[in-house]
Amino acid sequence: MSLNSVGRPTRPVSDAPGAGFASLSGxxxxxxxxxxxxxxxxxxxxxxxxxxxxxxxxxxxxLVRAEPLRLPGLSEPETVRHYVxxxxxxxxxxxxxxxxxxxxxxxxxxxxxKLARLPGFADLHPLAPVSAxxxxxxxxxxxxxxxxxxxxxxxxxxxxKAGAHGELCGLLAIxxxxxxxxxxxxxxxxxxxxxxxxxxxxxxxxxxEVMEIGQTADGRVDLADLxxxxxxxxxxxxxxxxxxxxxxxxxxxxxxxxxxAAGAYFYCDGANFNAIVGRVRPGDLGxxxxxxxxxxxxxxxxxxxGPGSGPVVLSEALAPFAPTPWVVxxxxxxxxxxxxxxxxxxxxxxxxxxxGQMGMFVRAYAYMLSHGADGLRQAAEDAVLNANYIKxxxxxxxxxxxxxxxxxxxxxFDDRWLEGTGVTTLDFAKAMxxxxxxxxxxxxxxxxxxxxxxxPTESExxxxxxxxxxxxxxxxxxxxxxxxxxxxxxxxxxxxxRLDETLAARKPRLTWRPAEPGVAPAPLAAE
Amino acid sequence: xxxxxxxxxxxRHMLGVIGAAGIDDLFADVPxxxxxxxxxxxxxxxxxxxxxxxxxALAALNRPAGAGPFFCGAGAYRHQVPATVDHIIQRSEFLTxxxxxxxxxxxxxxxxxxxxxxxVAALLGMEVANAxxxxxxxxxAEAVMxxxxxxxxxxxxxxxGLHPHYAAVTGTIATAxxxxxxxxxxxxxxxxxxxxxxxxxxxxxxxQTPNVFGTVTxxxxxxxxxxxxxxxxxxxxxxxxxxxxxxxxxEMGADIAVAEGQSLGVGLNFGxxxxxxxxxxxxxxxxxxxxxxxETVDAEGxxxxxxxxxxxxxxxxxxxATSNICTNSGLCALAFSAHMTLLGGTGxxxxxxxxxxxxxxxxxxxxxxxxxxxxxxRFFNEVAVRVPGSAAALVEALAGEGIxxxxxxxxxDPSAGLDDVLLLAATETTTAADIDSxxxxxxxxxxx
Numbered sequence: 001m002s003l004n005s006v007g008r009p010t011r012p013v014s015d016a017p018g019a020g021f022a023s024l025s026g027x028x029x030x031x032x033x034x035x036x037x038x039x040x041x042x043x044x045x046x047x048x049x050x051x052x053x054x055x056x057x058x059x060x061x062x063l064v065r066a067e068p069l070r071l072p073g074l075s076e077p078e079t080v081r082h083y084v085x086x087x088x089x090x091x092x093x094x095x096x097x098x099x100x101x102x103x104x105x106x107x108x109x110x111x112x113x114k115l116a117r118l119p120g121f122a123d124l125h126p127l128a129p130v131s132a133x134x135x136x137x138x139x140x141x142x143x144x145x146x147x148x149x150x151x152x153x154x155x156x157x158x159x160x161k162a163g164a165h166g167e168l169c170g171l172l173a174i175x176x177x178x179x180x181x182x183x184x185x186x187x188x189x190x191x192x193x194x195x196x197x198x199x200x201x202x203x204x205x206x207x208x209e210v211m212e213i214g215q216t217a218d219g220r221v222d223l224a225d226l227x228x229x230x231x232x233x234x235x236x237x238x239x240x241x242x243x244x245x246x247x248x249x250x251x252x253x254x255x256x257x258x259x260x261a262a263g264a265y266f267y268c269d270g271a272n273f274n275a276i277v278g279r280v281r282p283g284d285l286g287x288x289x290x291x292x293x294x295x296x297x298x299x300x301x302x303x304x305x306g307p308g309s310g311p312v313v314l315s316e317a318l319a320p321f322a323p324t325p326w327v328v329x330x331x332x333x334x335x336x337x338x339x340x341x342x343x344x345x346x347x348x349x350x351x352x353x354x355x356g357q358m359g360m361f362v363r364a365y366a367y368m369l370s371h372g373a374d375g376l377r378q379a380a381e382d383a384v385l386n387a388n389y390i391k392x393x394x395x396x397x398x399x400x401x402x403x404x405x406x407x408x409x410x411x412x413f414d415d416r417w418l419e420g421t422g423v424t425t426l427d428f429a430k431a432m433x434x435x436x437x438x439x440x441x442x443x444x445x446x447x448x449x450x451x452x453x454x455x456p457t458e459s460e461x462x463x464x465x466x467x468x469x470x471x472x473x474x475x476x477x478x479x480x481x482x483x484x485x486x487x488x489x490x491x492x493x494x495x496x497x498r499l500d501e502t503l504a505a506r507k508p509r510l511t512w513r514p515a516e517p518g519v520a521p522a523p524l525a526a527e
Numbered sequence: 528x529x530x531x532x533x534x535x536x537x538x539r540h541m542l543g544v545i546g547a548a549g550i551d552d553l554f555a556d557v558p559x560x561x562x563x564x565x566x567x568x569x570x571x572x573x574x575x576x577x578x579x580x581x582x583x584a585l586a587a588l589n590r591p592a593g594a595g596p597f598f599c600g601a602g603a604y605r606h607q608v609p610a611t612v613d614h615i616i617q618r619s620e621f622l623t624x625x626x627x628x629x630x631x632x633x634x635x636x637x638x639x640x641x642x643x644x645x646x647v648a649a650l651l652g653m654e655v656a657n658a659x660x661x662x663x664x665x666x667x668a669e670a671v672m673x674x675x676x677x678x679x680x681x682x683x684x685x686x687x688g689l690h691p692h693y694a695a696v697t698g699t700i701a702t703a704x705x706x707x708x709x710x711x712x713x714x715x716x717x718x719x720x721x722x723x724x725x726x727x728x729x730x731x732x733x734x735q736t737p738n739v740f741g742t743v744t745x746x747x748x749x750x751x752x753x754x755x756x757x758x759x760x761x762x763x764x765x766x767x768x769x770x771x772x773x774x775x776x777x778e779m780g781a782d783i784a785v786a787e788g789q790s791l792g793v794g795l796n797f798g799x800x801x802x803x804x805x806x807x808x809x810x811x812x813x814x815x816x817x818x819x820x821x822e823t824v825d826a827e828g829x830x831x832x833x834x835x836x837x838x839x840x841x842x843x844x845x846x847x848a849t850s851n852i853c854t855n856s857g858l859c860a861l862a863f864s865a866h867m868t869l870l871g872g873t874g875x876x877x878x879x880x881x882x883x884x885x886x887x888x889x890x891x892x893x894x895x896x897x898x899x900x901x902x903x904x905r906f907f908n909e910v911a912v913r914v915p916g917s918a919a920a921l922v923e924a925l926a927g928e929g930i931x932x933x934x935x936x937x938x939x940d941p942s943a944g945l946d947d948v949l950l951l952a953a954t955e956t957t958t959a960a961d962i963d964s965x966x967x968x969x970x971x972x973x974x975x
Contacts, residue, residue, distance in 0.1 A: 034638070036638070036641070036642060036645075037642055037868050038642070038645065042871065043871070043872070044871070044872075044873050045871060045873065046869070046870055046871045046873045046874030046877070047609075047611075047868075047869035047870070047871070047874070048609060048869050048870050048874045048877075048878070050874065050877045050878055050881055050955065051881055051955070053877065053880035053881045053883070053884045054880075054883075054884030054885075054887060054888070055884075056884075056887065057772075057883070059883070059886075059887055059890070059905060059906055060743055060772070060773065060883070060905060060906075060907065061743050061744075061745070061904070061905030062745075063743050063744075063745055063773050063774045063905070064772060064773065064774070065772060065773060065774055065775070066774070066778075068872055068873075068876060069649065069650065069770070069771060069775075069872035069875060069876060070649060070872050071646055071649050071650070071867065071870075071871055071872040071875070072868070072871050072872075073868070073869065073870055073871015073872065073873055073874050074868050074869065074871070076609070076611055076869065079611060079615075079865065079868050079869050080611060080614070080615070082868070083615040083618070083621075083639075083861075083865060084615075084618065086634070086635040086638050086639060087615075087618040087619075087620035087621055087635045088620065088635065089620075089632070089633070089634035089635040089638075090620035090621065090624045090627075090632065090633055090634070090635035090636055091620075091624060091629070091632040091633065092619050092620045092621075092622075092623040092624045093619075093623040093624070094619035094620070094622075094623045095619070095620070098624075098625070100625060100628070103625055105623075105625060107530055108622065108623050109530060111575050111578060111579065113617065113622075114579075115578075115579065115582045115583075115586075117613075118582065118583060118586040119586070119591040119593060119594075120583075120585070120586025120587055120588070120589040120591055121586050121589070121796070121797060122591075122794055122795070122796055123591035123592045123593050123605070123794065123795055124589050124590075124591055124592065124795055124796070124797040125592055125597075125599040125603055125605070125795050125797070125931065126603050126795070126797050126798030126799075127599055127601055127602075127603065127934045127938055127939075128590065128592075128599055128926075128931055129922050129923050129926045129931070131923060131926055131927075132589065132590035132926050132931065133589050133590070133797065134588045134589065135584075135585040135586055135587065135588030135589040136585070136589050136797050138585055138588065139582075139585045146569060149567050149568065149569055150567060150569070161661040161662065161665065161799065161800070162661060162852075162853065162854055163853065164841070164851045164852055164853045164854075165661060165665070167851065168700075168851060172699065172703055175703060196842075197840075197841040197842035197843070197844075197845050197848070197853075198841050198842075198851050198853050200841075200845040200846035201841035201844070201845055201846060201848040201850070201851035202841075202851040203846065204846035204847070204848075204851075205672075205700075205703075205704065205850065205851045206703040206704060207703060207704045207705055210845075210846040247556065248554075248556035248557055249556075250556045250558070252558065252561075253558050253560070253561070276554075276557070278563070278566055278567060279554060279557070279562070279563055280554075280557055280561050280562065280563060281561070281563065281567070284560070284561045285561055301622045301623055301858065302623065302624065302625040302626075302857075303616075303621070303622060303624075303857045303858030303859075303861075304621050304622075304624050304625065304626070304627065304633075304636040304639075304857035304858060304861065305625060305626035305627065305636070305658075305818065305854045305855050305857035306626075306659075306661075306800075306854035306855050306856045306857040306858065306859070307661070307799070307800030307802075307854075307856045307857070307858060307859055308854055309800075323699070338938070339941055340695075341941075348699065349695060349696075349698065349699030350692065350695040350696050350699050351665075351696065351699070352661065352662060352664050352665055352692075352696060352798075352799070353602055353662060353663065353664035353690065353692040353693060353696065353787075353798070354602075354603070354692070354797070354798025354799060355797065355798045355799070356798070356799055357799040357800045358796050358797035358798055358799055359796045359797075359799065359800050360799075360800065362582065365582070366578050366582055368569075369570070369573050369577070369578045369581060369582075370529075370530065370572060370573060370574075370575075370578050371528065371530070371572055372566075372569065372570050372571035372572035372573060373566035373567050373568070373569040373570065373571060374566045374571045374572055375528045375530075375531070375571070375572040376566075377563075377566050378528060378531060379528075379530070379531060381550050381553075382531055382533050382538075384550075384553050384554070385533070385538060385541055385542070385545075385550065385553065386533075386541075388541075388545045388547070388553055389541045389544060389545060391545075392544050392545045392546070393544065405555070405556065406545075406547070406552065406553040406554075406555065406556070408553075429629075430629075430631070433629065433631055433632055438629060438632065439629055444842075458530075458531055458533075459530070459531075459532070460532065461532035461533070461537075462532075462533060462537040462540070462541065464532075489826070491631050491632075494631035494632050495631065495632070495634050496630070496631050496634055496825040496829060496831045497631065497825040497826035497827050497829075498631065498825060498826045499630045499631065499823055499824070499825050499826075499831045499833050500823045500824050500825070500826075501630075501823065501833050501835065503823050503824065504821040504822065504823035504833045504835040505821070505835050505836055505837075505838070508812065508819075508821050508835060508836060509821055509822040510641075510644055510655045510656075510812070510819055510820070510821050510822075510835075511641075511644050511645040511648045511654075511655060511656070512641070512642070512645045
């Protein structure tokens with residue numbers, strides 16, 4: 001998900017303490033400085049051996065490049081070193097707890113990587129004849145069966161490529177359903193203030209107006225406000241459950257009843273489905289459409305920011321409007337419905353060129369088979385247990401945003417406990433880096449001041465949870481004891497110190513540009 | 528369960544610290560009628576052996592591209608991806624990290640994105656590129672929406688050479704927001720046909736080169752006509768290897784250039800994940816969708832990279848964002864960039880020449896088959912041919928002989944009236960023996 005230092009670009013303080021000891025080369029021991037590939041001399045070399053081409057360009061209609069493409073080419077060993085050195089500047093789940101709330105950074109099993117690379121999946125063309133892809137279609141069919149069974153929903157559109165793309169798919173289905181029923185004056189989408197930014201952005205993207213629903217003091221949708229705003233101009237509500245405060249919407253059945261009574265549809269943002277999978281079926285809650293982030297609940301790798309995958313489960317009311325393509329199993333085997341005609345006459349259209357994120361389908365299905373119905377339920381329980389354990393251990397010092405009652409899979413704190421210390425949520429988060437942890441999600445949800453949203457996932461052992469809690473309690477003690485420098489100039493031990501995001505936005509430099517070929521331009525300097 | 532570190536004793540201890548009697552206490556907020564008392568009706572957990580057995584059995588039911596003569600293209604191309612690329616993308620620090628929200632501990636990903644943006648901009652001949660989108664088709668739709676924001680006009684003209692799936696995705700998204708889509712009739716060599724549809728309401732004209740029929744077109748005159756009418760030109764490319772040899776969109780007047788980057792580094796994957804390339808003129812950068820990485824300095828004055836211009840994005844602008852996009856296609860962008868780094872400009876040129884050479888051989892061989900007519904007048908590595916009878920039936924029959932002979936146009940666009948047209952691509956992975964096998968099998972079928 002989106003999130004984090006939302007709207008608060010950082011600027012380093014000008015008198016940050018120096019780095020102390022410096023090497024002669026500028027590197028930091030095993031952590032190598034690594035130049036851009038454009039700052040090497042390899043502008044005409046290549047790291048790939050290819051056969052001699054046939055001569056002749058007369059079939060190109062005179063469109064051959066006049067200027068050769070100027071991009072550097074590195075030999076294989078140089079390439080490997082370049083990327084391995086860069087990789088060492090990243091934090092990763094494989095290194096330590098990665099408590100980015102709402103993002104669900106859980107372990108990525110390597111079995112799933114191995115299986116996605118089987119030639120029968122990885123080397124398969126999307127438009128090969130259906131007789132040549134029966135195994136792929138069978139896998140999509142089985143994945144769909146698992147998703148439908150786990151959610152208690154009758155249909156699923158597999159093609160959306162990420163969570164936000166799934167939201168778009170769900171709202172387009174809702175729009176098509178209203179249009180089919182002549183409900184064309186429905187122009188509003190209601191969404192809580194605590195919603196992910198993608199919810200209002202998606203609603204606006206498909207032409208709806210967004211109206212916010214208020215929140216109660218205990219972090220839930222304000223039913224009275226919802227009831228007051230529901231009318232025959234409302235197309236849908238978009239509610240995340242468990243919500244972005246990490247809480248289950250206790251009144252969810254009433255929310256869906258009111259919504260349906262007003263003739264609107266209930267879109268559920270399924271980003272937090274991992275908290276309830278195997279214990280609650282969204283279909284039993286009255287949901288009409290919900291995207292499932294396979295990269296969250298079903299652990300396909302986040303990959304530094306994608307690719308994700310966002311299948312959308314649909315209710316009976318919305319199923320006829322699902323986008324093409326989909327897989328059908330008839331007597332002779334599997335086939336694909338690809339065109340919006342005949343049996344797909346009501347389909348609202350197409351989300352992407354082919355069939356969706358097959359590579360993610362393989363990984364997610366392997367994850368489901370490995371866990372099974374029992375293991376998925378256990379995973380949800382462990383995720384919730386871990387979050388409540390963190391909440392219990394930290395609540396004595398840090399202020400929980402909603403102290404009463406259990407949280408679900410993530411624990412939300414605010415910054416009341418930092419008042420008067422001179423340390424902000426941002427500073428505290430940056431100091432976590434020095435302790436070896438990725439910061440939690442900061443300043444989201446927007447309804448909580450200085451929010452710190454901690455999602456440990458089920459992948460953490462008790463020992464790692466304790467290590468994490470001990471580190472945070474240690475930092476909290478330092479903040480409360482007035483050790484402000486530790487925070488305001490953090491991080492001290494990361495590959496880089498705090499970065500100047502304001503400068504980056506003011507003078508955007510988005511590509512490397514030589515003053516002359518092969519020569520670097522003058523470095524940016526802080527003002 | 529091998530992926531869950533907690534044991535029963537841990538769970539008891541933790542519940543004690545929390546002050547809960549049992550796990551059900553933590554789910555107390557779930558309304559009683561919605562609580563499941565037991566696991567759902569699906570199989571229970573399985574070991575690696577069982578999981579691998581089931582998935583391998585499914586994989587074995589498919590016919591991968593490498594299993595025999597293979598000529599499918601139409602927006603997804605089989606290329607040799609160096610083994611190094613797959614090694615790099617499986618590094619834990621790239622594979623298991625997320626969007627670089629904390630730049631101090633994400634410089635690896637951020638520097639890769641900065642290099643990626645620079646490579647993409649150079650390849651497309653444009654000034655700036657973003658950190659990638661989902662794929663080429665969604666990038667095309669985003670380009671049309673961006674043109675609408677810039678021009679405040681409501682109509683998009685799509686060429687008949689635009690990949691039909693790209694047209695469908697663009698139509699789905701753009702019409703939802705009230706845009707009018709004017710799609711020209713499918714035609715092998717008629718990108719210039721868009722000229723007749725440009726008017727004062729036109730936000731953009733979308734053309735593709737090489738187009739879905741393989742035809743290579745100089746779109747410079749179309750750019751001039753679009754600009755004269757106050758519209759933008761969007762140029763789509765589904766085979767980026769072509770840009771090693773061909774004049775790039777930026778040199779032909781494109782305002783926005785989008786491409787499917789799957790050919791480099793990513794592989795076929797049955798259609799996804801892929802990587803959308805998106806580039807534009809610098810003056811439009813604040814209307815761009817998606818993540819952008821930019822250069823800056825840290826507190827000690829050292830160069831570093833951050834995500835930037837995020838005031839365009841949904842997590843800050845919410846309903847006023849330029850797009851609802853949250854992530855990019857990060858790992859595929861890394862694969863693309865690593866493959867591009869291995870190739871360099873020199874290697875990509877050579878790769879493009881090899882591809883074109885193989886396609887020339889293929890086109891000559893197809894043209895010599897009685898009853899087969901090569902329709903594409905100027906091509907890079909893909910051609911459209913007319914065959915006697917149904918192209919779909921021909922493809923199914925040849926698949927039965929172990930030859931994946933290409934993509935029938937009817938599969939992409941059944942209403943185009945081109946049921947006898949077949950698209951065939953050749954790449955560096957295509958051998959002379961593959962082409963011989965195809966021609967022999969094709970000759971037998973078309974003769975009789």
